[in-house]
Amino acid sequence: MIYFDNAATSYPKPECVYKEVDRCMREYGANPGRSGHRLSMHAGRIVLEARELLAELINTKKSDNIVFGLNVTDALNTVIKGLLNEGDHVITTSMEHNSVLRPLKQMENRGVETTIVQCDSKGELELSNVAKSIKPNTKAIICTHASNVTGTFMPIEDLGRLSRENGLVFVVDSAQTAGVYDIDVNAMNIDILTFTGHKSLLGPQGVGGFYIRDGIDLRQMREGGTGSMSESLVHPEILPDKYESGTPNTPGIAGLAAGLQFIKEVGIQNIRKHEETITKYFLEKISDIEGIKIYGTSLSKNRAPVVSINIEGKTSADISFILDGEYDIATRPGLHCAPLAHKTIGTFDRGTVRFSFGYFNTKDEVDKAVEALNSITKEVY
Amino acid sequence: MIYFDNAATSYPKPECVYKEVDRCMREYGANPGRSGHRLSMHAGRIVLEARELLAELINTKKSDNIVFGLNVTDALNTVIKGLLNEGDHVITTSMEHNSVLRPLKQMENRGVETTIVQCDSKGELELSNVAKSIKPNTKAIICTHASNVTGTFMPIEDLGRLSRENGLVFVVDSAQTAGVYDIDVNAMNIDILTFTGHKSLLGPQGVGGFYIRDGIDLRQMREGGTGSMSESLVHPEILPDKYESGTPNTPGIAGLAAGLQFIKEVGIQNIRKHEETITKYFLEKISDIEGIKIYGTSLSKNRAPVVSINIEGKTSADISFILDGEYDIATRPGLHCAPLAHKTIGTFDRGTVRFSFGYFNTKDEVDKAVEALNSITKEVY
Secondary structure (H helix, E strand, C coil), X not given: CEEXXXXXXXXCCCHHHHHHHHHHHHHCCCCCXXXXXXXXXXXXXXXXXXXXXXXXXXXXXXXXXXXXXXXXXXXXXXXXXXXXXXXXXXXXXXXXXXXXXXXXXXXXXXXXXXXXXXXXXXXXXXXXHHHCCCCCCEXXXXXXXXXXXXXXXXXXXXXXXXXXXCCCEEEEECCCCECCECCCCCCCCCCEEEEECCCCCCCCCCXXXXXXXXXXXXXXXXXXXXXXXXXXXXXCCCCCHHHCCCCXXXXXXXXXXXXXXXXXXXXXXXXXXXHHHHHHHHHHHHHCCCCEEECCCCCCCCCCCEEEEEECCCCHHHHHHHXXXXXXXXXECCCCCCHHHHHHHCCCCCCCEEXXXXXXXXXXXXXXXXXXXXXXXXXXX | CXXXXXXXXXXXXXXXXXXXXXXXXXXXXXXXXXXXXXXHHHHHHHHHHHHXXXXXXXXXXXXXXXXXXXXXXXXXXXHHHHHCCCCCEEEEECCCCHHHHHHHHXXXXXXXXXXXXXXXXXXXXXHHHHHCCCCCCEEEEEEECECCCXXXXXXHHHHHHHHHHCCCEEEEECCCCECCECCCCCCCCCCXXXXXXXXXXXXXXXXXXXXXXXXXXXXXXXXXXXXXXCCCCCCCCCCXXXXXXXXXXXXXXXXXXXXXXXXXXXXXXXXXXXXXXXXXXXXXXXXXXXCEEECCCCCXXXXXXXXXXXXXXXXXXXXXXXXXXXXXXXXXXXXXXXHHHHHHHCCCCCCCEEEECCCCCCHHHHHHHHHHHHHHHHHHC
């Protein structure tokens, strides 16, 4: 099986991830931070280790400011609903995922005003369009680092500078980039960085979260047991407890720590180089095939390892179905939970077939996909 | 190591749980319900299987009404914040966990009125005290099935009847009972049942959720990608998607399915019988030791497999520390995230040492704990 659906979840994971999840459950499967016995302390240590590895990856020393939750959607809901108040204005882009757009839509019912800055047909954002959307009541800019539909990068550094100059909170969703592309929350002026553990951070599903800069305060989405200040009916304010209630996904976090360790050992620049090579190779090969339409950033520019295509005369569902059934190649068809991104690139009616690459993909696998696409287009033409 | 901290998280898990989590990650580690390829479909099937097994356990055919999230705290927050509105009154008990009390405290700031019915010093609830708390604006009764501090059962059947007669929504937290004690959401008139996967349901940490009866509607706590209705910026209303956004913890849910299958194969009545036998044996043995104070329900009555004690002259932290360090026995000291329960039983100042038993504990282990407690009390007396 050739797996090109890494933007949905990376697969396979490094062997060390499987092993650490299993070891966590078998050897130190207790509740971290709740009891005082050694098993519980061991579980607590691995959670701390994951926080520290993640803090290091995004260049902060503040590992307590790394918060773990269910997934990046959970994190984005906590951030959007905890940060914005009635009368606030927020700026986002037309390339966002529904994990940003749907909570913002919900917040409109609570009196939050949203400007969705339209990107061009390649999914690219013009900074001046963001700048001119800033109003006296603008509170935040919320933006993906790279589109999950086209891989198009957003101008994070520029947006960070613009946010800082205007006293805005800058929220970046790194779901498609963390673990492959350099993220420096300080140099990039990122105030809140949301992440998912199960994509390019190479951990298991069931862990997402966010980094939050000191001095920014959110209403927590959940209250409950934290293992701290158990005597109080009022939820504690200390980090990370404020945003983490109930038993965490310890095996998932242990697996994420192993994934982060793997990234550190291989080197993020080597991972990036490999994924960029694979992506460029695929783009080069398919750009020669008649009948294939490639979406997003022009081929000469870098994109995150996500490529959306269509073949004239076939639906995206049909193409993915044929790739899966006849060629054993896993891709994702349809709208990819980002309706406005599809409107932006002109594929709202039909979606796209998305190929998304990971560290374990090879040129040989790409060759097989190219061959398959060649055959499928010939069926049509 | 002797593990008596099963009320925090059950450990070890059945071998099939470890194996299924590993198999999920290695063999079908894709994103369920997102893409159409076979790996993704396989992942989707295991999530459905977990829903169906859980539905069967609580005697409902409505597996779509089983919702998965991060943990039971996440579920209780969704329920409490999604159900209650300004001006509503809600009744709960003094034996609740902070996962109920802290969200309710938060809701008081939004104009929700709470009555916390005081239980007696054994942690027992008098039904008439609940009945007389019902007011015209009472919306719901929220109650644990059994206390996590003393194992004391709440009169669920009676409360269900009372709720039904008064048109209230009856919410039961099964964190300490599901998988050991029979729960029938229909016969018991339970409208919403919250559960945790990692305690007596024998799954891994990182999965909790709730069952919700048809006809009860909550505001969802999160919006985002659901893999359904991707074209819409408005979150879908269908179950379970309405309450499930973003990528689920598929390996955790797969492990939970294996835990549920294990319970089904062993038989819940056999699990219960074993845990009750162990608990009674422990209670009998320690009730003879001078200097040990046992809290909760009288010894002749059934309790969930949770026993809280203290030894005169030592703090609960000291006792747990000695049990861990000198005898390799894991227990939990302190307040157990349920401050009012400790006020109720008179241990708010010092907490308790909690012994909580699971299916894999043996009489031999209990003997060792009894021996240890004998020695520790002798040090004092």
